[in-house]
Amino acid sequence: MRSRQHRLLQRIAALCLHFPDAELFAQLPLARAAAAELPAAPRETVLALVDGLERLGPVAAGARYVELFDTKPGRCLHLTWYTDGDTRRRGGSLARLKQEFREQGFELTEGELPDYLPVLLEFAALTGTPGRDLLVEFRPAIDRLHQALSTVDVEYTGLVGALLSTVPLPRKGVRTVSATPPVEQVGMEPVLLGYPTTRAESHR
Structure with a gap:
């Protein structure tokens, strides 16, 4: 894929x-139309997810989404969980990401966290190299998400796999992810860090 197609796929995936x-369902026709500009393999991946969502409808699709992403920390869309777990370090990582967003002229809306994969994808689609560099940094986390999804889902797994083709492999020195990210309960403020955490009772 060309650079423009990479960024288009990232923008579509950020939506999906x-x-x-209801807001997302209203934009699915736009995602379907935009996917026509992609090469065959990623286009079919996008269309498979769009078709699946439309087939389920908002209620069932929402329940499926919660089951996939909001009940198991190992399948979460907040990527610093994979690198930092529930530790003070995660707060520092989130602050650094917010600062990088500001330096590019972007501000998060209230309640958004900068490590949320759709937010990072939209940032990459709009900024090019700065956003791509952040995706490269978090590629090991996206890889882990892809692996975890592959045992329970087809459509979302396909989309995340297609996204990985737009993200170069990281150079040496990028933080890796561990099988079980660390937990640090003392002094933590989970409300500030946001879902997910490794505590079973946590919800979005």
Whole structure:
């Protein structure tokens, strides 16, 4: 794919990886039309997810989304969970990401966290190299998400796999992810860090 197609796929995926509420369903025809500009393999991947969402409808699609992404920390869309777990370090990582967004002229809306994969994808689609560099940094986390999804889902797994083709392999020195990200309960403020955490009772 060309660079423009990479960014288009990232923009479409940013939309499709949000919670499938009425607003997202209203934009699915746009995602379907935009996918026509992609090469065959990623286009079919996008269309498979769009078709699946439309087939389920908002209620069932929403329940499926919660089951996939909001109940198991190992399948979460907040990528610093994979690198930092529930530790103070995660707060620092989120602050650094917010600063990088500001330096490019972007501000998050209230309630958004900068490590949320759809937010990072939209940032990459709009900024090019700065956003791509962040995706490269978090590629090991996206890889882990892809692996975890592959055992329970087809359509979302396909989309995340297609996204990986737009993200170069990281150079040495990029933080890797561990099988079980660390937990640090003392002094933590989970409300500030946001879902997900490794605590079973946590919800979005």
